[in-house]
Amino acid sequence: MPTYVYEFAEGNKDLKALLGGKGANLAEMTNLGLPVPPGFTITTDACRYYLERGQLPEGLDRETADKLSALESRMGKRLGQPDDPLLVSVRSGAPFSMPGMMETVLNIGLNDESVHGLAAQSADERFAWDSYRRLIQMFGKTVQGIDGDLFENALESVKHDRGITSDVELDAADCKRLVQLFKDIVAQQTGGGFPTDPREQMDLAVKAVFESWNAPRAALYRRQERIPAEAGTAVNVCSMVFGNLGMDSGTGVAFTRDPATGQQGVYGDYLPNAQGEDVVAGIRNTVPLSDLEKLDKSSYDELMSIMATLENHYRDLCDIEFTIERGKLWMLQTRVGKRTAAAAFHIADQLVDQGMITLDEAVTRVNGDQLAQLMFPRFDESAERQRIGSGMNASPGAAVGAAVFDSATAIARAQGGEDVILCRRETNPDDLEGMLSARGILTSRGGKTSHAAVVARGMGTTCVCGAEELQIDVANRTLTSPDGRVITEGDVISIDGSSGEVFLGAVPVVSSPVVRYFEGEVHPDAEDADDLVRAVHRIMSYADSARSLATRANADTAEDAARARRMGAQGIGLCRTEHMFLGDRRQLVERLILAETQEEQEAALASLLPLQRTDFVDIFEAMDGLPVTVRLLDPPLHEFLPDITDLSVRVAVADATGADAQHDRRLLEAVQRLHEQNPMLGLRGVRLGLVVPGLFTMQVRAIAQATAECVRAGGDPRPEIMIPLVGAVQELEIVREEAERVLREVGDEYGVTLETPVGTMIELPRAAMTAEQIAPSADFFSFGTNDLTQTAWGFSRDDVEASFFSAYLEKGVFGVSPFESLDVSGVGRLITTAADEGRAARPDLKLGVCGEHGGDPASVHFFHKAGLDYVSCSPFRVPVARLEAGRAAAS
Amino acid sequence: MPTYVYEFAEGNKDLKALLGGKGANLAEMTNLGLPVPPGFTITTDACRYYLERGQLPEGLDRETADKLSALESRMGKRLGQPDDPLLVSVRSGAPFSMPGMMETVLNIGLNDESVHGLAAQSADERFAWDSYRRLIQMFGKTVQGIDGDLFENALESVKHDRGITSDVELDAADCKRLVQLFKDIVAQQTGGGFPTDPREQMDLAVKAVFESWNAPRAALYRRQERIPAEAGTAVNVCSMVFGNLGMDSGTGVAFTRDPATGQQGVYGDYLPNAQGEDVVAGIRNTVPLSDLEKLDKSSYDELMSIMATLENHYRDLCDIEFTIERGKLWMLQTRVGKRTAAAAFHIADQLVDQGMITLDEAVTRVNGDQLAQLMFPRFDESAERQRIGSGMNASPGAAVGAAVFDSATAIARAQGGEDVILCRRETNPDDLEGMLSARGILTSRGGKTSHAAVVARGMGTTCVCGAEELQIDVANRTLTSPDGRVITEGDVISIDGSSGEVFLGAVPVVSSPVVRYFEGEVHPDAEDADDLVRAVHRIMSYADSARSLATRANADTAEDAARARRMGAQGIGLCRTEHMFLGDRRQLVERLILAETQEEQEAALASLLPLQRTDFVDIFEAMDGLPVTVRLLDPPLHEFLPDITDLSVRVAVADATGADAQHDRRLLEAVQRLHEQNPMLGLRGVRLGLVVPGLFTMQVRAIAQATAECVRAGGDPRPEIMIPLVGAVQELEIVREEAERVLREVGDEYGVTLETPVGTMIELPRAAMTAEQIAPSADFFSFGTNDLTQTAWGFSRDDVEASFFSAYLEKGVFGVSPFESLDVSGVGRLITTAADEGRAARPDLKLGVCGEHGGDPASVHFFHKAGLDYVSCSPFRVPVARLEAGRAAAS
Secondary structure (H helix, E strand, O other): OOOOEEEHHHOOHHHHHHHHHHHHHHHHHHHOOOOOOOEEEEOHHHHHHHHHHOOOOOOHHHHHHHHHHHHHHHHOOOEOOOOOOEOEEEEEEOOOOOOOOOOEEEEEOOOOOHHHHHHHHHOOHHHHHHHHHHHHHHHHHHHOOOOHHHHHHHHHHHHHHHOOOOHHHOOHHHHHHHHHHHHHHHHHHHOOOOOOOHHHHHHHHHHHHHHHOOOHHHHHHHHHHOOOOOOOOEEEEEEOOOOOOOOOOEEEEEEEEOOOOOOEEEEEEEEEOOOHHHHHHOOOOOEEHHHHHHHOHHHHHHHHHHHHHHHHHHOOOEEEEEEEEOOEEEEEEEEEOOOOHHHHHHHHHHHHHOOOOOHHHHHHOOOHHHHHHHHOOEEOOOOOOEEEEEOEEEEOOEEEEEEEOOHHHHHHHHHOOOOEEEEEOOOOHHHHHHHHHOOEEEEOOOOOOOHHHHHHHHHOOEEEEOOOOOEEEOOOOEEEOOOOOEEEOOOEEEEEOOOOEEEEOOOOEEOOHHHHHHOOOOOOOOOOOOHHHHHHHHHHHHHHHHOOOEEEEEOOOHHHHHHHHHOOOOOEEEEEOHHHHOHHHHHHHHHHHHOOOHHHHHHHHHHHHHHHHHHHHHHHHHOOOOEEEEEOOOOOHHHHOOOHHHHHHHHHHHHHHOOOOHHHHHHHHHHHHHOOOOHHHOOOOHHHHHHOOOHHHHHHHHHHHHHHHHHHOOOOOEEEEEEOOOOOHHHHHHHHHHHHHHHHHHHHHHOOOOOOOEEEEEOOHHHHHOHHHHHHHOOEEEEEHHHHHHHHHOOOHHHHHHHOHHHHHHHOOOOOOOOOOOOHHHHHHHHHHHHHHHHHHOOOOEEEEEOHHHHOHHHHHHHHHOOOOEEEEOHHHHHHHHHHHHHHHHO | OOOOEEEHHHOOHHHHHHHHHHHHHHHHHHHOOOOOOOEEEEOHHHHHHHHHHOOOOOOHHHHHHHHHHHHHHHHOOOEOOOOOOEOEEEEEEOOOOOOOOOOEEEEEOOOOOHHHHHHHHHOOHHHHHHHHHHHHHHHHHHHOOOOHHHHHHHHHHHHHHHOOOOHHHOOHHHHHHHHHHHHHHHHHHHOOOOOOOHHHHHHHHHHHHHHHOOOHHHHHHHHHHOOOOOOOOEEEEEEOOOOOOOOOOEEEEEEEEOOOOOOEEEEEEEEEOOOHHHHHHOOOOOEEHHHHHHHOHHHHHHHHHHHHHHHHHHOOOEEEEEEEEOOEEEEEEEEEOOOOHHHHHHHHHHHHHOOOOOHHHHHHOOOHHHHHHHHOOEEOOOOOOEEEEEOEEEEOOEEEEEEEOOHHHHHHHHHOOOOEEEEEOOOOHHHHHHHHHOOEEEEOOOOOOOHHHHHHHHHOOEEEEOOOOOEEEOOOOEEEOOOOOEEEOOOEEEEEOOOOEEEEOOOOEEOOHHHHHHOOOOOOOOOOOOHHHHHHHHHHHHHHHHOOOEEEEEOOOHHHHHHHHHOOOOOEEEEEOHHHHOHHHHHHHHHHHHOOOHHHHHHHHHHHHHHHHHHHHHHHHHOOOOEEEEEOOOOOHHHHOOOHHHHHHHHHHHHHHOOOOHHHHHHHHHHHHHOOOOHHHOOOOHHHHHHOOOHHHHHHHHHHHHHHHHHHOOOOOEEEEEEOOOOOHHHHHHHHHHHHHHHHHHHHHHOOOOOOOEEEEEOOHHHHHOHHHHHHHOOEEEEEHHHHHHHHHOOOHHHHHHHOHHHHHHHOOOOOOOOOOOOHHHHHHHHHHHHHHHHHHOOOOEEEEEOHHHHOHHHHHHHHHOOOOEEEEOHHHHHHHHHHHHHHHHO
C-alpha cells in the first residue's frame, strides 16, 4: 500500500507528480529550513483512487489522523480546540497549474465554540468572527456548491444596512450577524447545514478538492492543454498563519529578480494587516516591497536572506508568497517565476556569469517563442503613446492603421493602399477576406481560441482579441474606450499583439535589435551593443554548437535565400518552383495548359526553360556551397488559370448581353476540363509529372543546366531534386529514371559531372507507411508536414481553420492547431515510422522537414528526438529553429 | 553453394519458385513416368545471381556441362554432333506467367555442319534447312536483339521471287538460301555473326533468357501485377522432338475437361506434320483432338491415359501441349488449366462428387470474381445474335442501346429516356458525363487500363474496349464491322462486357439463375434446378459454414435492407443517413442551412426528426434481430445546396438582364459562406456534429425513438450508432456523451432500456495511428476504406479516377485501382495497426469494414487475415463476400 500522506518535511521538489507543484515546493522549502507553517500533503495517488472508485483508499483516514495528530502535537493545540483552536487551510495543488479547480478553503477548524477560543487567543473578536464568516462562505461555495452570489448579497445587505461600502469597515457585530446569515443560507440550500465538526470540515474539503479535478472547466482545460486526465491533484493541509492580526502583520508577493527585465533587486508588493485573498481582491492598494524594510526591518532582512537562499537553490528567478504574523515571517509558496521574453535571456545570461548555471542549462531557460517575440517589430517605447484599452495578446506584432468596422470597408481601403485595423465584436468565416486585407485585427469578444485569434495566428497577422473594455459599435462605426473617448471609422489606432494593448493614433514602430543582430547590422561585440543582443548572441552561439539538427530555410528567390543565409540557414530545404510560374510567366503556363498539340506543348515548355534556368542560377549563387532542395512543380495546373465561377459568370453575362466572349469561352473549356472537386486531392505533384509530358523533364533540365553553368563559373552549386506528393515508390522510380537521364545528358553537354541527389517529399500517409519500399529509390526524405497534417486528419487548412478550428480549440479537441504545432501522436507517429523504416532500408538516407512546423518550438524538439538531419522553415523562423534545436540537444 | 541445374527427374511441381512453373511441371511429369523429352532446368537462383552481379555464378558452367553430358549420353548423341546432332530448345519459365520476356529458342545445336547430319538422320533435307533457318531467325531476334522485320522481309522477298505465299511451300533450296540471307543479316547487324559453336549458342540463349527478365515490357508487367522483381526466371533446356517430320508426326493441345463447361471428355486440337509454333501462327487449320484416334490410335490411347493420370494427379483440369514425332508421343508441357466461371463451379462440384477433392479444397477452386460474373445479367444464349466484332471484356454486364458517338448526344438521348451505348475511338475526362449517361461503353482503342475501362469499372457500367476490328468514325457517326456492315447513330447494338463481344440489334437479356437462387426464387433442391445453381449452393453453403468473417450489407432503405437479407447479409454495416435528407426533404435541409436564428434552426431539425424516425423504424423492422449500423450525417452541407457556379451564373445573368433574383441571391450568400476549396477535406462528418448545434442530437433521438417504438411493437431492433470522420478521441468523447444522454432520455420516456453501441468509423490515417486512444471510447471500429484510401494516398476518387488512373495503371504505379482492391501495403497497414492496437486497448472491440472493398475478393482475404469481425458491402456483392470469406478461412 502506498503512502498517501506526506509531512512537508518528507517531500521534495522532484515529487511534483505525487505531491503537486505547490506541495513539492513547500516540502523543498521546509527542508531548506525556511519558515513554512507546518502541514502535510495528501497525494495524487489518493485522488486517483478516489476518482476511480468513488471512495477514499483504505488507510487514508488513519494516515491523515496520524499526520494531523503529529501536527497538533507540534503546534501544541488541536484542530478546532475550543479554547485555542488549530486552524488549517486546505488547498488543491496539481502537478500542472489548473484553473477551474477548487483552490482553497481557509480557517478550517472554526465553529461556534472555537471561534471564541480564537477571539481570546488573538485578543481580537472582530478577527475571529470575520475568520469564521469567511470559512462558512468559502466552504459553502466551494465544498457545498452553493451559489456564491447568495453570500455576496447577504454581505451587501449588511453593509447597506450599516451604511458602509468596504468589508474592512465591518465590525465584530457585523461579522457575528454575517455568520448567522451565512449559516441560514447553508441550511436552506443544503437541507443539512454547516458542519461543525472540524475533522469533518477538513475531510469534506479534501474530497471536494479531489472532485474538483473533474469539474467541467478543469476537464476542458486539461483537454485543451493535453494534461492527462489521470494525473489527479494533491491536497495541502497547512496550519493557518494570519497576516490580518494588526499592523505588525501583513502579506505579500516577491520576485527574486525583476520578471520584466531580469535585473536583480527587490521586486514585489506588500499589504500590511491583510490576508492573501485581500491582495487578490484589490480592496486596498499595496506598497512596494522595499517599504517593508521600514515597517519591519527584521522580517525584511529575513525575507531578503530567504530570497537569496531560494535563488541559489533553484538557480533561477523564484516568485514567492509570504505572510508576516505579528512580526514572524512565514513562507506560503514559491515556484520558478514567469518572466518576459527579454528577461528570460537576461537572466539566463546573468546566471551563467554568476556561475550558477552552465551554458547547457542556460539554453534550456529560454525558448523559441520568447526569441520570436523579441524579433517582432515593436512600438517605440520612448515615443509618447495614448493607451485606450487592452485585450488578449492573440497574435504578436505591432500594427498601425485606420480603424474599420466591416470586411468590405477593410478590403476597399486596403486596395486603395491604406493600412487598416479591422475592428469587430467577433469575427466569423464571412470576415475572412477582410481579415486578409487588414494589418491588424481587434475584437472585443472571445479568447485566444476565438475565430479571430485562430485565423490571425494562422495568417501571421497581429491580433488583439477579447478587449472587453472597448465598446465596438459596428452599426455606428465607432470604438469607445473606458474613459469615453470615441474612435470613428478612419481614425488611426495602433495595436500591440504581444502585450494586448491598444493605442490611439500611430505609435512609431521600431524594428527589433535582435533582428538587426541576426541580419548582421548590429554586432554583439560592438561597444554600444545592447545587453539583450549580447545575451541572445551568447545563447545562440552555444545553441549552434550544441545542436545536431541542421537548420535550413524555405526560399523561392535569390533574395529570400540570401536573407535566410544571413539568418543562419545552412541551406534551402524547400525551393518551390511554382512561384516561378506566376507573374508575367502565367501566360506561358496558360499556353502550356491550353496546348492542343504536342508541338504547342513543347514550345510552351521550351520558352519556360531559360526562365527557370536563370532563377536557379541566381539561387544557387546566393547559396553557393550550401544545399538547395528544389521541389518540382506541385500545385494543380488550374491554379494558374482563372476561377471557374468568375469565368462562367463572365461568359454567361457576355452571352446574355450579346458581348463577345471568344477567348473566355476557350479558357472556360480548359478550366472546366481541369476543374476538380478537391484540387488538393487531385492532379498535382508527381502526378502532374507523370501525366503532363515533358514538364518535369524541362524542370530537371533547367536545374541541371543552371548547375553546370555555376560550376563553369567556378561556383559550388549543390542542388537536390525533390519530387512532391509521392505515394508509391513506382512513381518515384519513373521520375528518377528520367531525371537521371537528363542529368547525364546535360552533364555530357557541358562536360561536367552532375551528382545531384534525387529525393522525395513524404507528405502522404501512404508514403510514410511504405517508407521502407521508397527509401531505396530516394537519396533523401523531406517531410511535408503541412500536407501530411492535411491528409492524416483529412482536413484542408484553407477550408477548416476558418470554419471549425475555433470550436475545436474551445471544446478541447485540439490544444493547439495541428498546423501550428505538430500533432505528435498522429502525424508524428507517421514521421517516426517513416524515418525509422526508411533508415533501416537505407542507412545513409538524409531526413529533413520542410513546412512551417520546422520553425515551431515544440515540433523542433520532436524532430530532434525523431533523429532527423535538418528542419527547414521560413527565413525569419530560422533563429527560432536554431535555438530550439540547441535546446533539444542540451536537454 | 546451391545446386543451379536440375535434371527434370530431380524436380517436382512444388519447386515452382526455384524451377519456374514450366520446369516444375516437366519434372512432375517426368517423375510420373510420362514421356517427357529429357532435359534440365537452370534455376531462378542462377538468374538472380546473374542479374545482381552481371556474371554467371561460379560452378554453373560446370554443372551445365555435367547435365548436358548426362543428357548426351542418354540420347546417344552430342549437342550439335555433325553426323547426328542432339538439338535442344531453350525456354524461359518464370514462377509466374510473364509476357514480355524472351520465351523460346528452338533447334539449338544446328550449324553449317550439323545441318547435314540432321538432313541425313531425318532423311529430309528441307526439314533440316528449314530448322536451321528458324534457329538463326529466332536466335537473331531474341538472343541477338535484331529487328525481326529484317528476317520477315527477307522471307517475304524469297517467297515473292518464287511466286509463293505460304512458308510451307518453301523447298530445301529456298531454305538454304534463307539460311544464307539470315546469316548475312546477323553479320551486318551484329558485326560478329551467328555463333556456330552449339554450346555457345546454348549459353548465349540462357543469358538472353535471364536478361529478358528485366526487359521493359516484363518490368512493366511485373509492376502492374505486383510480381516481385527479385523472383527471377528459370531456363529449361530440353531435347528437341519434331512434329513436322511427316504425316506420322504432329502437335496439339488438350484439356482434360471442357474449360467452358467443366464437362469431362476429349477437348483439344491437333495439327499433323507441324510444330507448335505453326499452331500458334495459325497458318493451317487444326482438327479436333478426337480425330487423332483415327490418325494414330496408339498415340491417342496413350494420350487419353496420360490425361487421366494427370487429372488424377493434379486433381484438377489440366491443359497439355504434346508432340508426336514419327508415331512417338511426347509431353511438352502441362499446367492446371484456365476455365470459365461456370466451369469452375461445375468442376469443383464434380471433383467433390468423384471424391477427388474435399469441400475445403472445392471452395478454394472457385473465386468471388467468377461468382460475380455468374451474377451479371447475360445475353440469352438461345436467342439469335449477329456478332459484328469483339474487343476486350473491360467491365462486365450485358448492355443494349442506341449507338451514339459523342458525350452530348449520349446525355441528350439518355435524358429523353433512351438507352444508349457510347461509342468512341477512346475516351478522355471530357467524356465523363456522357459515360455516366450511357448503358454501355464501346471503344476501338486502348486496353483494360484505358480511361474507358478504368472509369467504366469504377462506375459499374458495361464496357468493351479496344475493339480494333470495329472502325469508329466519330465525324460521320458510324461504326463499321470487319465485314463492312455500317451502324449509324441511333442503330441499336448490344455489347457483352464479360466476353467482349459486340452484336447488331437488341439481344434479349436474361437474369442470372444464380441471382434468382440468391434471391430465393430458385431452389437448389428443386427437381428442375440448374446444375450450376446446385453447384453454387453446395459451395456457398460450405463457405458459410467455414468462414469466420460475418458479412453485412450497405443499405439505406428498408427495400435494400430486405434484399441484402435475402442475399445472406447478417446485418447492415453502413446505413447512410444523408440519403434520407434528399428528395422532398431537401427543402427542410435548405431551411436548416439558411436558418439565421436558433429558433429557425431548431424548427428545421424538429421537422426532420419524425421523417428520420420513420425511416429507421422501417429499416429496423426489415432487419429485425440483426445489427443495423447507422452512420450520422457525413457529407458537407453544401451538397444539399445548388452548385456555386450555376447559382452565380444565374444571379449574374439575372442582374445583367434586369430579372429578379431575390431568392437565388440569398441562397448564393449561404452557398458562398459554405463553399470550400476541398469539401472532402472540409466541414463534414463529426465536425458537422460538433459545429451545427442539435444536428447529431436530432439524429440520435430519431434512432432512439425508432428503437423504442420497435421494442414496444415486440420487435428486436439492434441499432448501432456510428460517428463518421473521427480523427481524435476527443471528438468521439463529446459526441458519445451527448448520444448517451439522449438515449437515456428517450429510454426513460418510453420506459425501455436502450443499450445502443456507439462506435466510430476509422477512415482517417490519424484515427488509425491513434486507435489505442480511441478504442476505449468506441464500442466498435468500422473501417471506411474509401475515405481511408483517399486520405492515405491523398487523392479523391471523383477527381483522379478519370484524370490519371489509366496512366498510372499503364505505367504500373498501380496493379489495380486502390479503390477497387485494397492497397495492402499502405492502407492495409493502417488498418492492421488500428485493428491490433484498438483490440489491445479494448479486447471486446468489434471490428468491421464498410465500403466497396468489403465486396472485393482480394480485400476480403486481407480483412480475414487482419482478424476483422465482419465486412459490409453493397447487397449484390454480399454473396461474393460470403464466398471469399469462406475461401479465406479454408485456405
